[in-house]
Amino acid sequence: MPKFVDLWIYLSATPLxxxxxxxxxxxxxxxxxxRLDQAAWANPVLWSVVVLACLLTLTGEDYQTYFSxxxxxxxxxxxxxxxxxxxxxxxxxxxxxHWRTLLLAALVGGTAASSSALALGxxxxxxxxxxxxxxxxxxxxxxxxxxxxxxxxxxxxxAVFTVITGMVGALSGNALMGWIKVPKTAHGWMAQxxxxxxxxxxxxxxxxxxxxxxxxxxxxxxxxxxAVLASLLIPLLFWLF
Amino acid sequence: xxxxxxxxxxxxSLPIPGPVIGMLLLLLALRWQTVRLPVASCASYLLSHxxxxxxxxxxxxxxxxxxxxxxxxxMLVVIVLSTWAGLxxxxxxxxxxxxxxxx
Numbered sequence: 001m002p003k004f005v006d007l008w009i010y011l012s013a014t015p016l017x018x019x020x021x022x023x024x025x026x027x028x029x030x031x032x033x034x035r036l037d038q039a040a041w042a043n044p045v046l047w048s049v050v051v052l053a054c055l056l057t058l059t060g061e062d063y064q065t066y067f068s069x070x071x072x073x074x075x076x077x078x079x080x081x082x083x084x085x086x087x088x089x090x091x092x093x094x095x096x097x098h099w100r101t102l103l104l105a106a107l108v109g110g111t112a113a114s115s116s117a118l119a120l121g122x123x124x125x126x127x128x129x130x131x132x133x134x135x136x137x138x139x140x141x142x143x144x145x146x147x148x149x150x151x152x153x154x155x156x157x158x159a160v161f162t163v164i165t166g167m168v169g170a171l172s173g174n175a176l177m178g179w180i181k182v183p184k185t186a187h188g189w190m191a192q193x194x195x196x197x198x199x200x201x202x203x204x205x206x207x208x209x210x211x212x213x214x215x216x217x218x219x220x221x222x223x224x225x226x227a228v229l230a231s232l233l234i235p236l237l238f239w240l241f
Numbered sequence: 242x243x244x245x246x247x248x249x250x251x252x253x254s255l256p257i258p259g260p261v262i263g264m265l266l267l268l269l270a271l272r273w274q275t276v277r278l279p280v281a282s283c284a285s286y287l288l289s290h291x292x293x294x295x296x297x298x299x300x301x302x303x304x305x306x307x308x309x310x311x312x313x314x315x316m317l318v319v320i321v322l323s324t325w326a327g328l329x330x331x332x333x334x335x336x337x338x339x340x341x342x343x344x
Contacts, residue, residue: 018297026293045292049299056303063304070297077294079287085267086284105334113327120319126312134319138327141295156301157308161320163299168324176325182332191335199327202291222331228265 017061018069025051041171043203045163077142081227084140088224091217102194106225109198113138114234129154136234137161140201143227151238162201169200170207189215197222 029047036042056066067074088095095102114135121131133153136144141162148158173196182188182195193215196204201223209216271280302309309316 022293022296022300026296030292045295045299048293048296049302052296052300053303056300063301066300067297070300073294074297076287077298080291080294082264082267083280083284083287085264085271086280087288088264088268089271101335101338104338105331108334109327109331112330113323116326117319117323120322124315124319126315126319127308130308130312130316134316134323137320138324141298145298154305156298157305159295159298160302160309161316163295164317164320165324168321169328172321172325173328176328177332180329180332182336187336191332194335195328195332198331199324224264 016069018066019072020069021052021055021066022048022070022073025055041167043163043167043170046167049160049163077145081140081142084224084227087220091221094217095221098190102221102225105191105194106198106222106229109195109222110138110226110230110233113199114230130157132238133157134161136230137165138199138201138226139230140223140227143231144201147231147234150235163203166200166203169196169204173200173204173207174211190218193218194222198226201226 026044026048029044029051032047033042033044052066055061056063114137117134117137118131121134126134129152132151133148133155135151135153136147136158138144139147139162141159144158144162145155147153148155173192177192177195182192189212192211193205193208196208196215197219200207205216205219205223208219267280
């Protein structure tokens, strides 16, 4: 197929390649994900990354060339975080009603997730920049990467840690909630949803939403709150010590 | 509107990621009806494709494969245990604070 090869060479030489490949792989993986009833292990971010990394390795493209195209998608992460203001605004009544409880829970939960990651990372002898990349992993990916960048971690590594964190939360969260006996009542759903959003960000929130609509709403709220608290507190703490 | 918030916040060199400041600014601006209408459709659209936006950076992990091969298992242990710690701590605080509130 000489024509196909020519086309391929042309495409790989332009930034268009990274963009087109990302979009196509994502659409395919997303289709597979909905066919599999959105099972947690079929997470579209994970599989898009796996497929694209294999594709780049097989075609011998380097990451810099790929990213010169894919950066157009990457750029949208910033505005997407800004857009998180919208779901927060929609839930402002619940937020104002329970703000003391939720703020305390977000602080305690976020601190527990992040400090246990730091302590375990150091205890297991991981390199310094890897440990720093672990600290913000419970926050939604774009914010976590921003934090990692600020405190001297590796943003790309944080992105992967964050996605794995979300999947761990979604896969094992329900069993854990049963084990610590969180009841399936209105308050129970609130506790569960808020925990999923705090410790397992967007992927956890999606899982909470499948359990119960209120749990999903509180998870979305927790995710936004955690993004704000973590990006204020984590760099501040590292700056102080 | 969002890019305005973004630009505004990038300009201030605070130890907070720029987009988060943008989010707080937008949250304040949402008080006004004129802001709310265009933001609602745009924000929901952007957030419904949130997963796609993580992909380019995620692929960046291929440049750190050496690190992953060397420390992969230990990293996984840290991630699993600290995620459980975060989940349990948050759920327990909400549950006890709520039951204390009701009592």
